[in-house]
Amino acid sequence: MRETAAREGRSQNAIIIDAIRRYATDRTRRRDEAVARIVAEDAALLDRLAR
Template identity: 55%
Template sequence: MAMTLRLPEVDDRMLTERAAKEKRSKQEIAIEAIHRYLTAHNELVDASVEEIMREDAELLDRLAR
């Protein structure tokens, strides 16, 4: 799916420089960064839910009845 990403000038300049250093496209780097963020965020949310389920198992069981 197509998407236009508008970056502040300073971020675009930093991304352009990083892409040149790594000999990669700005798109590749942006996709990787988004993927890393989403993966880390999903793992954090999953871990938080598991912790709540474990710590409040008794309460959740009572509420489910």
């Protein structure tokens, strides 16, 4: 952490905040992709369940 902060000229806190933001964004993106894939692959089943 210290080496990365020093190399990038940022505080350790800024590095941590950035890492958390990236993790949350990536997690949301992966979740959205999974939901889209499920909806596409199981459209007929989801349609039947909705009735």
